Amino acid sequence: MSAPGGSTGHPSGDKRFKMLDAALRRQQYQSDALLEILHAAQELFGFLSDDVLTYVGRSLKLPLSRVYGVATFYNLFTLKPKGAHTCTVCMGTACYVKGAGDLLAGLESAHGVKAGQTTADDQLSVVVARCVGACGVAPAVVFDLELAGQQTRASVLERVKGWRASP
Amino acid sequence: MNGEELQEIVEREGARQAALRHRVGVCAAAGCLSLGSEQVKAALVRGVEEAHLGAEVEVFGTGCLGLCEAGTLVQVESRQPDGHVCRCLYERVDAARAATVVRQHLVGGTPLAEGQLQLTDPFFALQHKVVLQGSGVSDPERLESCLAAGAYQALQKVLTELRPADVIAELTASGLRGRGGGGYPAGLKWSTVHKASGPRKIVICNADEGDPGAFMDRSVLEGDPHRVLEGMAIAGYAVGAEQGYVYVRGEYPLAISRLKTALKQAERLQLLGHRIFETGFNFRIDLRIGAGAFVCGEETALIASVEGRRGTPRPRPPYPAVSGLWGLPTLINNVETFANVPEVIRGGGQAFAAVGTERSKGTKVFALAGKISRTGLIEVPMGTPLRQIIFDIGGGIPGGKAFKAAQTGGPSGGCIPAQHLDLPVDYESLVQVGSFMGSGGLIIMDETSCMVDVAAYFMEFCRDESCGKCVPCRAGTVQMHALLQKLTRFEGSEADLAQLEELAELLKATSLCGLGQGAPNPVVSTLRYFRDEYLAHVRERRCPAGVCKGAAPPVLAAAGAGVAP
Amino acid sequence: MTVKTLTLDGTPVSAREDETILDLCREHGVALPTLCHLEGLSEVGACRLCLVEVKGSPRLHPACTLRAEEGMEITTSSERLRRYRRQILELLFAERNHVCAICVVNGRCELQEVAYAVGLDHVRYPYRHPATQLDASHTRFMLDQGRCILCTRCVRVCDEIEGAHTWDVAGRGADSRVITDLAQPWGKSDSCTSCGKCVQVCPTGALFEKIQPAGGGTKHREFLTYIKNAREKKQWIR
Numbered sequence: 001m002s003a004p005g006g007s008t009g010h011p012s013g014d015k016r017f018k019m020l021d022a023a024l025r026r027q028q029y030q031s032d033a034l035l036e037i038l039h040a041a042q043e044l045f046g047f048l049s050d051d052v053l054t055y056v057g058r059s060l061k062l063p064l065s066r067v068y069g070v071a072t073f074y075n076l077f078t079l080k081p082k083g084a085h086t087c088t089v090c091m092g093t094a095c096y097v098k099g100a101g102d103l104l105a106g107l108e109s110a111h112g113v114k115a116g117q118t119t120a121d122d123q124l125s126v127v128v129a130r131c132v133g134a135c136g137v138a139p140a141v142v143f144d145l146e147l148a149g150q151q152t153r154a155s156v157l158e159r160v161k162g163w164r165a166s167p
Numbered sequence: 168m169n170g171e172e173l174q175e176i177v178e179r180e181g182a183r184q185a186a187l188r189h190r191v192g193v194c195a196a197a198g199c200l201s202l203g204s205e206q207v208k209a210a211l212v213r214g215v216e217e218a219h220l221g222a223e224v225e226v227f228g229t230g231c232l233g234l235c236e237a238g239t240l241v242q243v244e245s246r247q248p249d250g251h252v253c254r255c256l257y258e259r260v261d262a263a264r265a266a267t268v269v270r271q272h273l274v275g276g277t278p279l280a281e282g283q284l285q286l287t288d289p290f291f292a293l294q295h296k297v298v299l300q301g302s303g304v305s306d307p308e309r310l311e312s313c314l315a316a317g318a319y320q321a322l323q324k325v326l327t328e329l330r331p332a333d334v335i336a337e338l339t340a341s342g343l344r345g346r347g348g349g350g351y352p353a354g355l356k357w358s359t360v361h362k363a364s365g366p367r368k369i370v371i372c373n374a375d376e377g378d379p380g381a382f383m384d385r386s387v388l389e390g391d392p393h394r395v396l397e398g399m400a401i402a403g404y405a406v407g408a409e410q411g412y413v414y415v416r417g418e419y420p421l422a423i424s425r426l427k428t429a430l431k432q433a434e435r436l437q438l439l440g441h442r443i444f445e446t447g448f449n450f451r452i453d454l455r456i457g458a459g460a461f462v463c464g465e466e467t468a469l470i471a472s473v474e475g476r477r478g479t480p481r482p483r484p485p486y487p488a489v490s491g492l493w494g495l496p497t498l499i500n501n502v503e504t505f506a507n508v509p510e511v512i513r514g515g516g517q518a519f520a521a522v523g524t525e526r527s528k529g530t531k532v533f534a535l536a537g538k539i540s541r542t543g544l545i546e547v548p549m550g551t552p553l554r555q556i557i558f559d560i561g562g563g564i565p566g567g568k569a570f571k572a573a574q575t576g577g578p579s580g581g582c583i584p585a586q587h588l589d590l591p592v593d594y595e596s597l598v599q600v601g602s603f604m605g606s607g608g609l610i611i612m613d614e615t616s617c618m619v620d621v622a623a624y625f626m627e628f629c630r631d632e633s634c635g636k637c638v639p640c641r642a643g644t645v646q647m648h649a650l651l652q653k654l655t656r657f658e659g660s661e662a663d664l665a666q667l668e669e670l671a672e673l674l675k676a677t678s679l680c681g682l683g684q685g686a687p688n689p690v691v692s693t694l695r696y697f698r699d700e701y702l703a704h705v706r707e708r709r710c711p712a713g714v715c716k717g718a719a720p721p722v723l724a725a726a727g728a729g730v731a732p
Numbered sequence: 733m734t735v736k737t738l739t740l741d742g743t744p745v746s747a748r749e750d751e752t753i754l755d756l757c758r759e760h761g762v763a764l765p766t767l768c769h770l771e772g773l774s775e776v777g778a779c780r781l782c783l784v785e786v787k788g789s790p791r792l793h794p795a796c797t798l799r800a801e802e803g804m805e806i807t808t809s810s811e812r813l814r815r816y817r818r819q820i821l822e823l824l825f826a827e828r829n830h831v832c833a834i835c836v837v838n839g840r841c842e843l844q845e846v847a848y849a850v851g852l853d854h855v856r857y858p859y860r861h862p863a864t865q866l867d868a869s870h871t872r873f874m875l876d877q878g879r880c881i882l883c884t885r886c887v888r889v890c891d892e893i894e895g896a897h898t899w900d901v902a903g904r905g906a907d908s909r910v911i912t913d914l915a916q917p918w919g920k921s922d923s924c925t926s927c928g929k930c931v932q933v934c935p936t937g938a939l940f941e942k943i944q945p946a947g948g949g950t951k952h953r954e955f956l957t958y959i960k961n962a963r964e965k966k967q968w969i970r
Contacts (some may be wrong), residue, residue, distance in 0.1 A: 001636030033459050034475035038415065050914050057659065063891075064913040065900035065922060066476075072902040072915075073477040073634075076417045077461025093610045094576065096624055131379035132418055132626065135529030135608070136198040136235020136538040136543045145420070149201040150236075180888050190759035293962075460904070477901065482797040634776045635882065635908035636903070642823035642923050645906045666856070676792055677780045 008053060017055060018046045024059050031060045034070055038077055048079045075130070082116040082126035086161040087156070088142040092131030095139040103139055104128065106153040107160065122166050168435040169325055173314065180315035185246070188223040189273050191215075192242040192303045195228030196389050197382070197421055199542075201236035203261065204228075207239045210262040214269030216552045224273055227312065230302040230390015230592035232256065234290060235543035239304040240301045241265070242357055243272060254303075256284040256291075263673040289559040290541050295522065297530045298506040299546045301391035307425050310393070310432040316391040319438045322510035325401050326446045329432045329512075332403040335361060338508070340516030344529030346421060347373055347464070347501030348605040350527075356498060359488040360406040363496035368408035370399050371492065373469060374415040374422070379628065380576030381608035383532040386544050388415065388422035391506070392429035394687035396452055398505030399440060401512060403450040406498050414469055415641060417459055426454055442678065460576075461632035464678045466491075466499045468634065480680040493651040501606065503532055523549035527593035531608040537574075537610040540565045547592075554588040570694070576605030577631075579624045579685025581692025582618060601692040603685075617714035618697040622690045623651035629686035640683025643674045647690065654701065657708035657716040668694065738804035742745060742943055747800035754795040760845040762808055765817055765846045767935055768883040769796045772956030776884060781817055781846065784808050792816075817850045826857040827906070829864055829878030840950055842935035843881060862906075869919030872942055873921035873931050877909055878945040880938040886910060893959055910938075927953070 010017035023040035026034035037060065043050050047167045052058050057067040060163055071077045089095075104115060111119055118125040134140040137149025143159055182191060193199075193208040211226045216307045232240040237258035244254050255278045257268060264282065272278050286292070296302070302363035305316040325334055339354030360368060372395060376384040387395060415423055430452055433439040442450050455473050461479040462468045470492050472478040491497025507529060511519045520528045527549035533556065536542045540562030547556060553573060557563065562572050572582040581602030584588065590596050597603050612621065650667045653659040671687035678684045693699060703709045710716075736747045740756055742802065747756055752775070757764045759776035767779040777794035784795045795808070807813070816868060824830075832838045887910065891897045898921055902911045912921040930949050931939045941949065954970075961967045966970035 008209060025332040032473070033331075033476040036456065038192060039456055053914055063897035063900070065898060065902075065911060065923075068911060068914045069477055069900035069902050070475065073904050074417075074457075077458055087599075093577070093608065093624070094380045094534075094542070096379075097610060097612060129418065130377070130632070131347060131381070132197075133376065133382035133385040133416075134197050134201055134235075135380050135382050135534050137201055137238065138536060138542070140201065147197060147201040148620065149198060232779070476906075482775075482794055484799070630905060633905035635905045636776070637780055638778070638823055638881075639780055640818050641882070641906055641908070642827040645860065646823065646826070649858065669819070673816055677783055677816050677820065678776065679780070 005006070019044055019064070020052075020055070023060075028041055029060060031062050034062065034067065035074070038067075038071055047078045049079070063149070078116075081103060081122075084123050085144055085160075086125045086127055086142075087160055088127045088129045089115070089156075090129045090132045090134070090140040090142070092129075092133075092135060092136070092138070092140075094105075094135035095131075098138045100139040103141070103151060103153050103156055110157055111164070121164075123143055124160065170327065173319065173323065173444075176311055178314050179720050180311045184225070184312075184315065187225050187567065188246055188425065189227045190222075190244040191224060191227070191273070192229035192232070192244070192306075193226065194230075194232040194238060194240040194242075194302075195307070196231035196386050197419075198231065198235035199240060200408075200421070200626070202238040206237040206258050206262055207241065207265050210265035211240070211241070211269060214266055215273065218269060218274050220273060226527050227306040229304070229306055231299070231300070231386040231544050232302055233294070233543045233545060234258065236541065238544075239285065240284075241268065243278070244269070245272075245276075245278075254286060255279075255283050256286060258284050269492050275490060285479060290543075290545070290562065291537050293531050293551070293555065293560050294546050295548050296546050296705055297386060297510050298503055298532050299390070299544065301394060305391065307392055308428055310429070310436065313391070313393045317509075317513070319433075321445050321509035322397050322404075325404055325512055326448055331361060331405045333373060333408065334401060334512070335512055337516040338405070341477075341507075341511045341519035342516075342523070342526075343504065343507055343511060343519065344504035344527065344594065345501060346507070346531065346606070348579070348603065350604060353500060355502055356488060356500070357405050360408075360496050360498040363489045363492075365496045366411070367495055367632075368406055369492045369495050369497045370403045370406065370408045370411040371469065371473070371497060372399055372411065372413040372502055372505055373464060373466070374502045375464040376416060376419075376471060376502070377464045377632075378606050378608045380532045380534065380536055380574070380610045381577060381606045383544060383607045385419050385422050387502055387506050387532070388413075388419070389425050392422075392426050393433065394506045394509055395502055396426075396433060396439060396568040398508035399452060400433050400443065401508050402498055402500070402505065404448055406415060406496075408498065409449045409451065411450060412455050412473060412492075413452060414457060414473060415461070416454045416457045418457075423454065423456065430454070434603055443555055460634075461628070462634045462680070462682050465682060468498065468680065469499065473492050477634070479634045479697070482679065495677050501656040503607070506514055510679045524591060524593045530593070531604070531607060533607045533609045535609050538564055538568065538613040538616070542731075549593045550591040551700055552588070553583065553590045553592055555593065556609070557588070561611065564613050565587075565609070566613075568615065570611070571614050571616060572612045572618065572621075574602075574612065574621070574689075575608065576603040576685075576688070577608050578628045579603065579681060579688050580605045580608075582612070582621065582696065583692075584696040586696075601695055602688070615712055615714070617653050617655075617712035618693040618700050619651065619708050620711070620712075622693045623648065623655055625689040626686065629682060633686075637677075637679035637683060638688065639674050640678045640680075643670050643678075643683070644686055646670060647674070647687070651690070654704045655710075655713065657704060657710075659705050661705055664694075665703065686721050736800050736802040736804075738800055738802065738806065741808055741895060746900050751794060751800050752816050753784060753793075753798045753804075753806055756800060757795060757808060763849065764795055764808055765849055766796060766900060767842060767881060768885065770889075770933055770953070770956065771883060771890065772893070772960050773888045773933070774886075774954070779883060780820055783813065783816065785810055785813065810835045813893060814850065818852050821847050821850060822857050823853050824856045824861045824881050827957075828860070828862060828880060830936075831878075836940045836948060838948075839936040841937060842884055867918050868942075869917035870924075870926070870942075871919065871926065872926060873918070874929060874942055875910070876940075878937055878938075879936045880908070880910060881936060882908055883935055884910075885933040886939060887934065889929045889933045889956070893956060894925060894927050894929050896923050896925050896927075899930060946957060
């Protein structure tokens, strides 16, 4: 378990890299732990920039293309910065059958973005999830980290309205 | 921790619970949480404190109480003076209601007249809880309550009384089959790994529940994680593994945190880790978090993911049982499969096999959702007729609408029409009618669902989740989805239908893994039973269900990473 | 080492322990189309062209990864296998932008060869015409994504033979594409050694040399087994 050159943090002095180092140490710098490290990095930085991907690759001694390939394979990793708030509409079967499509359409038209995009003022990202596992209370929507069940077009728009208004 | 010490804890906890007048279990699974159960629990705790009832009343969070659409669910168990325990289940409880429960039921001793679910209702009465038996009984975040409910006693029995071969024999006698969908005999899988040779062996719990519409595994992990961990440890003993991993979806943060808590608590009492129950058996469990890829529910793709790679499957043979994670013999079973193991040991394989049908033993947890009055989580014996599940347990179709189809098996499954309502739900029967068990998602559709649209929905899912390794799935799902979209836009022809069927055969026969092989199933099954709907779209440019409008459907972009082309 | 006996299209054959059905087919002159397979690289079983029928098994198996076992009865070319092969190739031709007339390897392309071999002469699935990129940033080589069939030979040769692992696959499903380093222009990659192995193993005109001899050059792959034998067995076999 040798610490690579980047173990004293990033030249920028960004503390988040030190926290990433802690995650790397917890995983003993094992290359198998790439997904765990990318999770930690995404949580710390909000998204996986080239800089962060390079740091992870160097720390785990993995080829950059391998790191990039893994980062772009999985839904939960994003290479683009997200908005201040994220509204995740579940499109699982139960939610779909109960009208999640309409819910999403309402959100998209009200805020002028399609699923997978962020509003121009960087306040809101609209994301579609394949299933969040709350089928008993479908349709389900996740507002930032909070899951809300039995949503309607109106309740979703109401909740999101507050986000766009705030600076 | 040895057997006696465990017994002491069990007795102490049992005595503590017996001394209580009321035990108030608040459903703390994801569904009720999203409806505010944290606030309800806080209100109850506050109410109990203010009424100075702390010594007589316990308020605790518990696993999924089943009827999700009536959440927040609160169960009150009251001990009568004669020792008899009576149970009330309150529905749609909010903070205000909680205060009333405290005042009237806990303080006053009289259960509320309205807002109570009848436990004699078929939804509850027709269920047979094995995997979900901890709900309402134990608090997943308090190991003592789980121990009092029997946790780790099966493991203790295994380590002190049985040899690995005996454990495998019990499992084989039970007839337990993989609950992830494959239905492969668990005893046979365990036996294969047991016999395989390698420097060490691994046990993996597949908690990557990716089927949209399925939340059984999530509920078990959130509500009774020790049951799963215990099952894994028993498996480790049986096959000769000292390391286990739970591979859980990243989309389940609550399940992840409950698992972490459970692991920490169990390790502290030496129920997992080194020298378990002071025997020579070591078994350590670590978590591996998925990052959002349905294909990682497939065994070899899951293994690739744990190895820190892209989740692409590998050709089998070799099977993971012989050469899996890092080339080591690996046992992979689903959450629900492991959750059944302690019961198999506790009651014996034969007793387990007394429930169910000839070839499908035990119970199955289903996530009942969609156009049905009672959406939620149920556990029924294998072989329960579909009609009973939908109309008796599920309460039938709301709004007076007509039942149209029951979708099982997720994106690899099929739609079962009204003509098969008397079908006994087990592995074989479902395959015979063109669907399959899958992980347990059971989505009910009524006359307002268009089966062509449903087929397009599932194909879009498969297309977006295809890993891209093999040609038939990667390129075939794109073509099949495009054809289905044409149909929903009333632009399709009969030649398109023929091409759809031709591609369905190709993907089923030539795809590398279950995702591609199963992707055509929703199309094939809806063509089999609802061909007239397809023909109406083609010949009459009409959607009988009134769903397809002829314009392009809303764009359903895939979740997550925005990758520039 | 045990020898196994099995039948290949009814003909009894013998196989060494580590031989695959594909090895046997090549040995006995049985034609089996392949695209992702290349002698000297690991097997991935991805293109599905070499699928064969195995008596007693409900599934089809890729010959390139299927180990020969005692008593196996293999059918390499039934009516449906031939049909499936044509369909798989149709899917490939329709998937990206394969325009032979303007392609640098026209006439020397493995995708074309396999298509002729299975008797494919037209494509019945609609062409997808995705917007694909061209990368001409490298001094010596070019990548045309439109011609890529995602066989991953380039990824494997760079990882297994050259060792640099410059190439990998990004994205998922139909959005997959081969990339260098952090999906930067190839010319900017600092892991690439410009050895050209990837270009040599590419079955189509996706990877090609900027400077081509008159009439077009051919690909040279002898280095693969040469290097493998040198590394693994310390034998330099020409």
